[in-house]
Amino acid sequence: MQHPEMQADIVIVGAGPAGLACALRLAELYDRHNREHPDRPLQKENILVLEKGREPGAHLLSGAVMDPAAWRRLVPDFEQSQELAFTPVADDAVFALTARRAWPLPLTPPPLRNHDNFVISVNRLGQWLAARAEAAGVTIFPATAAVEPLWHRDQPQKMRGVRTGDKGLDRDGKQKSNFEPGYDLLAPVTVLAEGSRGSLTRQLLETLKLASVNPPLYSLGVKEIWELPAGRFPAGRVWHTLGWPLPPSQYGGGWIYGLPGNRVSIGLVTALEYADPRTDPHAYFQRFKTHPRVRALLQGGELRRYGAKTIPIGGWDSMPPLAGQGWMIAGDGAGLLNSQRLKGIHLALESGRLAAEAAYQAIALSEPRRLLEYAEAVRSGVIGRELYAVRNFHQGFERGLLAGLAHAGLQMLTRGRGLRRRYPAVAGHLRMRPLAEMPAAPPAPFQPDGKLTFDKLADLYYSGTRHEENQPPHLQVRDPGICTFRCSHEYGNPCQFFCPAAVYELIGEGGERRLQLHPSNCVHCKTCDFMDPYGIITWVPPEGGGGPNYEGM
Amino acid sequence: MKIVVCLKQVPAKDAPLRPLPDGSGIREDVGYEMNEPDAYALEEALRRKEAGGGEVVALTLGPERASQILREALAKGADRALHLVSPPEARLDAAATAAAIAAALQRDASSSGAAAGSAAGGFDLVLTGLQSDDMGFAQTGVLLAERLGLPHATIIMQIEPAGSGLRVKRELEGGFFQSLEMPLPAVLTIQSGIHKLRYATLLGIKQAKNKPLAKIPLEELGVDTPNCQRMLRLFVPQKTKKTIMLDGPAPEIAARLLEHLRAAHLLPGS
Structure with a gap:
């Protein structure tokens, strides 16, 4: 099949925090370049961003509490973004839950102290960044999925762009009357900013036979937004929970964040590395809402939104190689998430910004090898310092909550080292055990009531x-x-x-x-x-x- | 042929809608998209142009956010766009909307040099969807025809050139259709599903950025047609009926059914 071709300077796959930060920063660098070198101008419309959602932000989901440092670097006129309604964190607490009680930890552990951070909607953040990038002259293609990386025929290690998905194919793959073939978008630089478990990122790593030291590890976050009677839970309040309804062997925890407009973001994260194949993260979340404390909070409120998304939690040793010939990986897709602080948006923004700096060098100076500097900038800069310090945090919980807390304490005393330089990890699906090894009686299926809990x-x-x-x-x-x-x-x-x-x-x-x-x-x-x-x-x-x-x- | 297609931005079909506490409308915390029948009107307009040449102008009336559907129309192949920008709090009914669109079309004609006196502002064909997915009045197209002094036909399934005018097929109730001929210029309201909608191509999306999209604040049009309708209250219907499911063996169900009927005084003599 013939695919129409489009030439560009850079193709950015994914209009999330990482991809849009990259586009926005690169547009700024183009502006500066064009002022300094009016004789060889760069065109901002040749910065392409692909978004598979119907519009930018449509597929963005997070808790979310954001560390604003990277945001301030990217958007120095921070005040102008007040229309995003960032809510400063007012107070925070961590609770250990049993089935009936909620025990506040006397001290909020330092990684979960969120003063100076903001409760945000990452969907709104994405919409805002996309509008700003478009206004700056960047080309965003919404409702456009990248389906495969394209490689140079004579240099099979070198990426030459991506192919977008065909549109108008039927169930059997036959062309409907409105069929439109996918495009081949060709550029010296491709940035994969696809989010958790990106499909092109996966193809790239398989094609080039690249892998991280530890396998990638994931959690599944299940979230709802509720609207509550006025005054129930103030905007800017941040609660995290440990324990119930997750068994002690299960890594994860709950959150409740106060949003403006009498709304709360509520959710539960379940690490996808359990033994019992009957584990149902959605049901865990529904059960979480039946805790007396949570039930009382949601009483009289109404469900507004629902979503679920995986979260890369492997950290430093689960990061794949970040750059190669013609390509870079940024954000969640590169595993850039601090699982101890439960934060990744700031790292996504920062990695996008760094990818733009490297891309500019590669494009403006025609020096493709400059992309490798991006990998170095991530690993040795603020991102790397933050992730290296917590490199063993999550793996410390391999044998359950108590052992994990002990490891976490030890790691805190040894600057992240704990008992050894690298705690090993096992991929989640390999930890699943056959039914024959499980207790015979399956866990009672959760019965939703249609008011507080839902199927x-x-x-x-x-x-x-x-x-x-x-x-x-x-x-x-x-x-x-x-x-x-x-x-x-x-x-x-x-x-x-x-x-x-x-x-x-x-x-x-x-x-x-x-x-x-x-x-x-x-x-x-x-x-x-x-x-x-x-x-x-x-x-x-x-x-x-x-x-x-x-x-x- | 010079065609204008009137589009409306409506809440996305899958958006969880919530009425405002005062019942004056819905809360705006939802996604928006092009009204589905309007998307078919646009598709028809683009096919007319592909068959016979000319120009397709996409027009909308709505708040700032409504520009998004015009960009979509430009990406799919419209030549230029007109956005009649209403203040966020404005709620125009069909009559006020039609008056504003008519004024804008006449103004567009005088600015583009067409015969100023021509009824539809120099357009041969005005297309719109048969109704909006949000309010569903099916009035704007018809009232616009009246405002422009043009013939109109509604619920159009098919359009063919016939002499200097058109032959159109209308959908009636119960599987019946009506075929009629009409002169140009005319206003047609288009039924959903008459063609397969095209996708915007990436080239189309890129080129759309350089196509003209004129924004005209509503007050600049100097139209003072007041709303003829006033919405009293928007609310979720109250549940008035309740279904009770009876399970069990037939004799037991029958006995319980009788009990329910008696309790509801639905049996003779009960």
């Missing part, structure tokens, strides 16, 4: 998720026979439990039992892409514009 389909309505129905399935199961004949016996089809959007459903009885997929429910969290125990599910981007609409999330 996945009820929640899904609040995510604004929509896909073109008649398109090729974007969840590719390599061998459905494994689902029916092996997984059902060995693991009991964990996909039906870990997916927070009810994409995977088992239908039929006995020998007729088979897996039914509902790809149009997908909220693009990517859990299935790495958590299925056989590694047979591949998440590929659906037709551009499909997916959730995380307005205000």
